[in-house]
Amino acid sequence: MYSGKAMSLRALEAGLVELTLDLQDSSVNKLNRQTLDELAEVIRLLESHTHEIEGLLIVSAKPAFVVGADITEFTAAFSRSESELRDWIRQVHALFGALEALPFPSVTAINGLALGGGFELALAADFRVLAADARVGLPEVTLGICPGWGGTVRLSRLIGAEAALGWMLSGKPQAAAKALELGAVDRVVAPDELRGAALNLLRMAAGGELSLIGNRARKQQPLGDSPEARERLAILQQHYGSKLDSHYPAPAAILATVLEHATLPLGEALAIEARTFSALAKSDVARALVGVFLGDQLVKKKARAWSGKAEPVRRSAVLGAGIMGGGVAFQSASSGIPIVMKDIRGEALELGLKTAGQLLDRQVDKGRLDAAGKQRVLDNIKPALDYRDFAEVDLVVEAVVENPKIKAAVLAEVESKVPATAVLTSNTSTISIDLLAQSLKYPESFCGMHFFNPVHQMPLVEVIRGSRSSEATIARTVAYASAMGKTPIVVGDCPGFLVNRVLFPYFNGFNRLLKDGVDFERIDRVMEAFGWPMGPAYLADVVGIDTMVHADHVLQEGFPERMGHDGEPIMDALLASGALGQKNGRGFYEYTVDASGRRSKRPAPAARALIAGRAAQTAEVSDEEIVDRLMIPLCLEAVRCLEDGIVETPEEIDMGLLLGIGFPRFRGGALRYIDTLGLDAFARKAEAHARQGALYRLTDDFRARQQAGRGYF
Structure with a gap:
């Protein structure tokens, strides 16, 4: 009946047809542009043969059903305007809606994984049969976006808003047993029985043994608007809203979207989802998190290539x-x-x-x-x-x-x-x-x-x-x-390799702030608010003051022009006073352990006194300046590592910093951070702090990129 590069359609027994998803030249099925275009062709074909078709079975020829949308297409897609993104989402909504509206039942046989758009495709079908070892889920929040192809609507109506929010806000794939318990799927069977069980369910639905109208209503019917319903939604807002991280806008947007459309008809609810998706897709956080995903894929691909040449x-x-x-x-x-x-x-x-x-x-x-x-x-x-x-x-x-x-x-x-x-x-x-x-x-x-x-x-x-x-x-x-x-x-x-070479200019900036009289506890608060898991003083204590001093000396020797200090660094003085950080309970902070074994910390008076005796001045410094004076040298050293060929790609530099020192994930890495600010804006920041020395000096290659209007990604 149909044969394409992503799927094929064939007749089974009388009245039943089977759609097989099998994306060529790929180990997995993805809902890329090719697949969606072919799905539209197949649905048009099905609509033109409704007089002879009584049921549709959807299966996968891959080890997994569909792993989701093709994220490699997101960078180009998200460069569109919000209105263009909404139009794109509406087109997919219409496509999945056409599948859902076919005048005969449809059943998906889900093996392996059905994630993101793959699960949304399955939700558009009438019935879902899941292999016992398979998992389903909506992980879009991990990319800084929301489910955009009907997932926020159909799932919340199928299993309830509270359970659906739990799935969407965590982004975690759900086991088959949980999916069945909540009603997200209709059957769970042994993997080797999957197709047969799905086909049998389709026969029952086609024969009228299952209510097609009632089943569709389960995932389309809104929550009745009543004082009780509004109270339940308010409870959900309070329950989930109090746990959200303001650095990541997607969870709050998903929560607001589900609560807003819970009582609205399907079409209006999908329009709200499209609006939310398009706004999130244009955010800096979504760009960063999509970049992190693609960077992770690149790093893993390169590791596989190396491993393929290796003796075990x-x-x-x-x-x-x-x-x-x-x-x-x-x-x-x-x-x-x-x-x-x-x-x-x-x-x-x-x-x-x-x-x-x-x-x-x-x-x-x-x-x-x-x-x-x-x-x-x-x-x-x-x-x-x-x-x-x-x-x-x-x-x-x-x-x-x-x-x-x-x-x-x-x-x-x-x-x-x-x-x-x-x-x-x-x-x-x-x-x-x-x-x-x-x-x-x-x-x-x-x-x-x-x-x-x-x-x-x-x-x-x-x-x-x-x-x-x-x-x-x-x-x-x-x-x-x-x-x-x-x-x-x-x-x-090179001295410090990648991670430590990039990290220690950050600590060099920290030392300069201390000598300008800026309190280390305040610096920690500012940098943790910026997104770091811990500020520089606390991090130094965790790593160990002795370890920090040793590494700093190696970097100073390797890059004396940039990484040298004016006078004795504060950490050297702390070490000389016997402070090792958490190793001996004394560093920038003092550490104690209570009877239950829980560690607590407070700023060490001895550290404050030592720093005060070495501070050249007490400067008026804004929070923004604290961030800039730490981040500029870190980012510029990342730039130099790329220029020096220490690492081959921008993606590897940023992934190294994310995985090695906990660079704020929602900012994507040092080079992504420069791109997000814009090279012109970053250059103005660096030039404003040029008096701090060579670590704040822009490189020739940076200048060339700036003049050419090119970023790092």
Whole structure:
């Protein structure tokens, strides 16, 4: 009957037809422009054959039903005006409405995933049969938008406004059992019975055994407008509204939209949804979050390409059982890759194993792991005081103290204990890979592998390519990081690599503000309001004042013109006074633990007194100036990293900052932040603070982009 590049339509038994979704040259079905155009053709064909068709079955030939709209098309689509976006949404509303209005029943057989537009397509059909292992949901909020193809309307009427808001505001895919319990689907069956069960349901509907009119009314009928209904909606507003984050406009817009259209007819309700979608799509947050999604896809694609060229890591080793080494051992073992954890002290090994056990106990307590699973992970960690178990190791992570001489000596020693095919890596946060490689006979088999603390929580791994690191070495290291569930980004060798190189200009700006007499607690409040998970003073305490000072010295030595200080930095003085941050309870803040184990903090009087004695002045500084004086040097160092080729793409720079230091997600990353402000506006800000030094100086490439009207994305 029909055959296209995204779907085909064929006759089944008498009166029944089957629409198969199968997007060519794609591993998944997406509702891209091609698919929607073909769906319109199919519906026109169905409308012209209503006298001979009695039922429509919709199935997928892919492992998943439809994963949603094609997000790669969003950047161009969202560049349209709001009125043009509303027209686009209305066209899809009309398309799904035509499917819903066919004079015969339709049934979707949902396998794998039906997300976003894919679930909205299923909602437009009359009945839904779901495989027991499949999931459905509306995750648009994670992209800064709302469901736009009828989802806010049909789902809220099908399962109730409260349940629908729970789905839409979380964006999480829902399990089959929950979808059935709430009435979002009509049947849940074993995966191998899916098509047969859906076809049988279609036969029943076509034969009049199920009420087509009544079923359609369930997802179209508005809530009756009454004092009781208005009170229920007001309760929902209070319940959900109090939990929303003002940095993300989509949740508040979804809540307002559902509450506004709950009592309105279907057509009016869809018009409100279209209005909300088009407004959100034009927001800076939506652009940022769509950019984050696309950046994440790019990073994963590059990691897969590297991994495809790699020899797998069957057994690994880590040198050092401290916080980082123990974390690496836990992560490797949890991923099913056995690891030897070596240290020179037995008590360190015991502590490393104890820490792993505690992390596993948390998973057991949360029901994510049973006792047998915990033991399997622990069995994958082999503690060692010598190198006897290194003969079959494929990759070694060196995680000893951050001292170049000690690291070089340890690496040279282990090189003679592993097979010639093994890869050596260093979990250094700042030390040059080329410097460490000087102690090795085979520098081509060596690279950096920088994990972030705590290892089990932080997703990023910087894979640092030295000038002599081979392609095979990088590939195997990327593959190992990916196998551990991490997100690897390949970066070039320089002081601080990517993340720390970009982060420490931010702290340089922080130091300058302190010396201008700006209170650190106020700076923290301002930067947390800007979107950072913690302000710079609190972050320094969490990382450790000693660690911060060491890294700062490395960056100063590597980039003396930009990253040097006028006089002694405040953090150096804090360290000299014995303050280490949370490590010893004294830093910018003082830390205490109550009887229940809950940590609390308050500004440390000693820190305030020390800073006051070194402040050159007490300047009048606005909140906007605080933000600018911290963000300008960070963003410009990100610009320099791109220009220097430390990372290949703007997307990788921004993803590195999002995953490595918690850059505010709704702002998209440093380069996205520049684009959002506009290069002209950012340049004016930088020029206004030029007296602060070289970190605030615009680069020639930035100037060229500005003059050409080009951003970074």
